[in-house]
Amino acid sequence: MKNKKQKAAGKSRQTTPASQVHRELLPEQSTALLQELHLLTRDGQLNADSRRKLKQINHLANLLTPDLERLFADDRDPLILDAGAGNGYLGFVLYELWCQPTGRGTVLNLEVRPDLVARARERAELLGYERMVYAQQAVADLVPSADLDRPPVWQGRSVDAVVALHACDTATDDAIELGIRAGAPVIAVVPCCQAEVARLLAGTAVHAPAGALWRHPIHRREFGANLTNVIRAHLLEAFGYQVTVTELTGWEHSLKNELILARKVQRRNGLALKQLQQLLAGLPYLPMGLLQHLLGSPETRSADDPSPEPESAADA
Numbered sequence: 615m616k617n618k619k620q621k622a623a624g625k626s627r628q629t630t631p632a633s634q635v636h637r638e639l640l641p642e643q644s645t646a647l648l649q650e651l652h653l654l655t656r657d658g659q660l661n662a663d664s665r666r667k668l669k670q671i672n673h674l675a676n677l678l679t680p681d682l683e684r685l686f687a688d689d690r691d692p693l694i695l696d697a698g699a700g701n702g703y704l705g706f707v708l709y710e711l712w713c714q715p716t717g718r719g720t721v722l723n724l725e726v727r728p729d730l731v732a733r734a735r736e737r738a739e740l741l742g743y744e745r746m747v748y749a750q751q752a753v754a755d756l757v758p759s760a761d762l763d764r765p766p767v768w769q770g771r772s773v774d775a776v777v778a779l780h781a782c783d784t785a786t787d788d789a790i791e792l793g794i795r796a797g798a799p800v801i802a803v804v805p806c807c808q809a810e811v812a813r814l815l816a817g818t819a820v821h822a823p824a825g826a827l828w829r830h831p832i833h834r835r836e837f838g839a840n841l842t843n844v845i846r847a848h849l850l851e852a853f854g855y856q857v858t859v860t861e862l863t864g865w866e867h868s869l870k871n872e873l874i875l876a877r878k879v880q881r882r883n884g885l886a887l888k889q890l891q892q893l894l895a896g897l898p899y900l901p902m903g904l905l906q907h908l909l910g911s912p913e914t915r916s917a918d919d920p921s922p923e924p925e926s927a928a929d930a
């Protein structure tokens with residue numbers, strides 16, 4: 615007899631006929647765009663892989679609704695940045711739902727692969743999405759300065775939201791760093807596979823009892839990925855974000871399913887920083903790029919002299 619998970623997996627492999635596709639759509643979402651993105655087949659069906667992708671994108675777009683309502687309020691013209699945008703599915707959907715009806719807002723997609731950039735630009739032109747912009751560059755390239763007080767800008771504009779759906783390995787960290795440095799009101803990342811911390815742990819001596827957590831390569835990979843996300847969430851909190859970590863969709867739709875959603879609520883949070891420092895002190899030294907860039911070397915981040923400094927006692 616099939617268990618619940620097997621049933622769900624079987625169901626998620628089915629093609630959705632054109633007559634049922636509307637059930638998968640958000641209000642105001644068109645099948646025409648999904649067809650142009652090749653998420654729907656020519657005869658309007660949704661195959662299993664596209665359905666999984668659409669579920670992730672739509673769920674994320676839905677979760678961001680309250681943030682986008684704020685960003686688009688009062689005739690504002692927000693800049694939404696998609697880091698590691700790939701084909702730009704998420705950006706195109708956000709454009710259709712928010713930028714097109716309001717006539718405001720820009721979706722800036724950062725993508726390193728020239729073929730994907732060229733194709734997405736063609737699509738944007740075909741659709742008349744003038745403010746769906748692709749820059750062929752690495753996410754980190756938009757963070758030119760190590761100075762925390764010099765926020766990254768694009769064409770003189772500040773960044774209002776950073777999204778990164780399955781940005782590879784440390785590209786997710788670059789997206790987080792970019793968002794933090796920009797002071798973006800909202801940062802939403804769904805990390806991809808993560809190898810940096812597992813690599814760093816592999817080079818450390820395994821001391822019992824904690825070392826048992828990463829002695830075997832498969833455990834090291836899983837533990838490394840979990841630890842990375844714990845550090846990412848803590849770091850966002852230290853920089854004044856309120857953070858929720860949840861599943862994006864059911865696990866039958868994607869194994870890369872952890873959503874870290876961060877909303878800026880204060881300048882800094884000294885307590886969160888202290889907790890992160892305590893966590894790191896119990897681990898082997900992890901010179902993770904994200905930590906180095908935002909907190910500096912271990913010598914410059916003792917618990918008594920935290921960097922970044924909380925703005926006020928209330929912030930802590």
Ligand SMILES: C[S@@+](CC[C@H](N)C(=O)[O-])C[C@H]1O[C@@H](n2cnc3c(N)ncnc32)[C@H](O)[C@@H]1O
Nearest residue numbers: 698699700724725726727752753779780782785
């Ligand atoms: C797994 S795909 C996800 C694409 C898209 N976000 C989605 O969910 O469909 C990751 C994309 O990130 C791009 N990428 C990887 N590292 C990057 C970096 N440092 N800066 C910009 N793009 C990057 C890759 O070329 C690839 O297209």
